[in-house]
Amino acid sequence: SRVKIAAGNWKMNKTAKEAVEFVEALKPRVADADAEVVVGVPFVCIPGVKKAVEGSNIKVAAQNIHWEEKGAFTGEVSGPMLADLGVDYVIIGHSERRQYFAETDETVNKKAHAVFKYGMKPIICVGESLTQREQGVTAELVRYQVKIALLGLTAEQVKETVIAYEPIWAIGTGKTATTEQAEEVCAIIRNVVKELYGDDVAQAIRIQYGGSVNAANAAELFAMPNIDGGLVGGASLKLDDFEKIAKYN
Ligand code: 13P
Known part of the structure; x- marks a missing residue:
């Protein structure tokens, strides 16, 4: 059966020093966590955080990647750079990146390939806006996002992929999707994976929910x-909150 994954997405929060202090304090708290524990930290925090989590059960995620190996892409960070730091996961396609930084399903797909090429695993975010939910296109939209994101990946790669279903209206709003709404869309996602890759892969892939997850609802x-x-x-x-989420049981 699948190991649950509690991944933090810090977004643009914490300096390198604050990050190290935080994970040092987090380490003993989650040493016996039920879930696989991941912290998604700003690029500049990665070296310090990787060092701090050494020998612990905490894994480290980056929040973005460029799909090219290197070159004239000012301000970007490549797969080899992240892999060299020992990054485990890369969050791609977050709705904030789609909204503010022109991320598309196509770039998400290119990034997913880059993540695997350099030996890491993607956490691919999908999800609908409030308008899209009200228009009744959630299932269609999320199915489309997943299909394009996974295009050309092998079955083995998809088994190692994490998909995060994050309804945009639930992000940072304190308005969590109901358990039923979250389960419904996560089941739809598993079903698309089954159509594309078969039941084996669909049973292996991990599908998370994101959007106002807290210690009380996890x-x-x-x-x-x-x-x-x-x-x-x-x-x-x-x-306190992240510890409780990681020890949800
Ligand atoms: P909140 O948990 O703050 O709603 O953010 C969710 C999210 O965007 C995680 O990627």
Whole structure:
């Protein structure tokens, strides 16, 4: 059965020094966590955080990657650079990147290939806006996002992929999707993967929910059959909250 994954997405929060202090304090708290624990930190925090988590069960995610190996792409960070630092996961296609930094399903797909090429694993974010939900296109949209994101990946790669279903209206709003809404869309995502890659792969891939996950709602969400953990924003910046989420049981 699938190991649940509690991944923090720190977004643009914490300096390198604050990051190290935080993970040093987090380490003993989550040493016996039920979930696989991941911290998604700003690029500049990665070296310090990697060193701090050495020998612990905490894995490290970057929040973006460029799909090219190197070159004239001012301000970007490549797969080889992240792999060299020992990054485990890369969050790609977050709705904030789609909204503010012109990320598209096509660039998400290129990034997913780059992540695997350099030996890391992607956490691919998908999800609908409030308008799209009200228009009744959530299922179609999310199916499309998943299909394009996974294009050309092998079955083995898809098994190692994490998909985060993050309804945009639930991000940073304190408005969590109901457990039923979250489970429904996560099941739809698993079903697309089944159509594309077969049941084996669909049973292996991990599908998280994200959007106002907190210490109070994590257990109920993570107990759903198709929800394999959470991608956590605000609550991942607080030790008590993130500890409780990682120990949801
Ligand atoms: P919040 O948990 O702050 O709603 O953010 C969710 C998110 O965007 C995680 O990637």
